[in-house]
Amino acid sequence: MNQEMNQGKNQGKNQGKNQGKNHLAFLLLFLTPMFWGGAFVAAKYVVPELHPVVAASVRFLLSFLVLFPVLMIWEGPKSLPALRDVPLLMFLGLTGIFTYNVLFFYGLQTSQAADGALVVASSPVFTAIIAAIWLKERFCLGQMAGFALCILGVVTIIAKGSPQVLLNREYNPGDLLLVGCAISWALYSVAGKLVMQRMSPLASTTYAVGFGAVFLTVAAIPFGSWEMVVGMSVSAIWGLLFLALFASGVAYVFWFTGVKKVGAGRSSVFVNFVPFWAAIAGVVILSEQLALFHLVGAVLTVGGAYLVTTKKAKVAAGILPVPPPVTVSVEKQSG
Numbered sequence: 001m002n003q004e005m006n007q008g009k010n011q012g013k014n015q016g017k018n019q020g021k022n023h024l025a026f027l028l029l030f031l032t033p034m035f036w037g038g039a040f041v042a043a044k045y046v047v048p049e050l051h052p053v054v055a056a057s058v059r060f061l062l063s064f065l066v067l068f069p070v071l072m073i074w075e076g077p078k079s080l081p082a083l084r085d086v087p088l089l090m091f092l093g094l095t096g097i098f099t100y101n102v103l104f105f106y107g108l109q110t111s112q113a114a115d116g117a118l119v120v121a122s123s124p125v126f127t128a129i130i131a132a133i134w135l136k137e138r139f140c141l142g143q144m145a146g147f148a149l150c151i152l153g154v155v156t157i158i159a160k161g162s163p164q165v166l167l168n169r170e171y172n173p174g175d176l177l178l179v180g181c182a183i184s185w186a187l188y189s190v191a192g193k194l195v196m197q198r199m200s201p202l203a204s205t206t207y208a209v210g211f212g213a214v215f216l217t218v219a220a221i222p223f224g225s226w227e228m229v230v231g232m233s234v235s236a237i238w239g240l241l242f243l244a245l246f247a248s249g250v251a252y253v254f255w256f257t258g259v260k261k262v263g264a265g266r267s268s269v270f271v272n273f274v275p276f277w278a279a280i281a282g283v284v285i286l287s288e289q290l291a292l293f294h295l296v297g298a299v300l301t302v303g304g305a306y307l308v309t310t311k312k313a314k315v316a317a318g319i320l321p322v323p324p325p326v327t328v329s330v331e332k333q334s335g
Contacts, residue, residue: 025261028254029270035254037277039247040113041285043105045239049232051223052105057216058229059244060097064213066249067206079203088195089207096188097212098219103180110174112288117278118157118297119178124305125150126186134190143308150304153297154179161293202256209248272302 046055071079081089108116125147132139158175159165188208195204232240258270275298282288 022262025258029258029262032251032254032258033270033273034277035242035246035251037117037274037279038281039243040108040117040278041281042239042242042247043108044113044286045235046243047105047109049236050228050240051220052109053102053216054220054224054228055105055240055243056098056101057213057220057224058240059101059248060209060213060216062241062244063248063252064206064210066245067202067209067252070249070253071202071206075200075203079199081199081203081207085195085198088191089204090211091191092188092195092204092208093211093213093215095184095191096208098215099184100181100188101212101216102219103177103184107174107177107181110172111178113282113286114275114279114288114290114294115157115172115175116178117275118294118301119154119175120181120185121272121275121301121305122150122154122179123182123185123189124309126183127189128308130186130190131193135193146304146307148304149300149307153300153302153304156293156300157297159293161291161296201259202252205252272306275302 043055050058104116104120111119128137128139128143129147131137155166158171158179160171165171192201192204192208279290279294279298283290
């Protein structure tokens with residue numbers, strides 16, 4: 001009798017501990033899209049003072065200095081990549097870090113933070129299309145409907161709700177660059193699925209960030225100078241530190257911790273809040289104005305992306321969004 005009572009007490013304690021861990025995990029998953037959404041606002045402080053390529057270089061050099069020690073602590077030397085994985089990791093760095101962030105910083109020179117977040121939110125749709133072409137994955141009817149809704153949402157944002165903008169070609173070039181962000185991240189996501197057959201999401205992300213930082217640093221040499229960095233304002237410095245440490249380093253650690261505790265499928269829902277937090281931060285911090293087309297575009301884009309990812313989740317082991325500061329998804333097959 002006493003043994004049964006003790007077992008019951010132990011089970012209750014274990015359940016209490018697990019619930020506490022889950023609450024912490026959900027808190028981390030809640031904070032992560034806030035960091036990713038805030039990246040769009042932080043970048044607006046950086047791009048007027050620092051060349052886009054230089055800003056991206058500094059961001060990811062600092063991010064790698066955060067992620068690599070965490071990787072070594074969590075996974076140890078066994079997480080070092082095999083030689084055969086290096087070309088694919090370099091491709092991840094080229095697409096998801098180098099190309100994405102060059103387009104990201106250039107695009108936000110002229111685009112609103114809310115516009116950028118909503119346009120980049122379309123990346124899961126491009127990911128599904130590229131996966132269907134490259135990996136021969138099935139593209140079901142529900143995903144096609146999501147694709148149509150998402151593209152309509154992106155067009156609504158680019159056109160600012162007015163067909164005349166498209167007809168007269170008066171659209172913001174920055175918005176088009178941000179569409180390129182979504183496509184480059186989709187390439188990263190699909191290639192990442194291949195890499196994560198042999199290494200963890202944290203390891204693949206860390207080494208992609210490392211290679212991307214190298215590419216960005218080499219590209220930044222003609223544009224950077226010590227005077228440029230020293231002459232940055234306090235707000236630009238804080239913006240760059242937020243991008244590097246919180247929107248990249250801390251956000252990734254929070255994300256992977258949350259996913260590990262509650263699972264990829266439940267975690268993926270939180271990514272849909274990135275445009276919401278970007279819009280809120282844009283209004284509160286930058287005094288950006290939101291219009292009706294933002295609401296319509298958000299419903300169409302996020303709704304379409306949700307349709308694409310949830311339909312895909314039914315035939316996949318789970319969705320692991322691993323963005324820089326955006327809503328994207330990478331899948332990892334569980335063994």
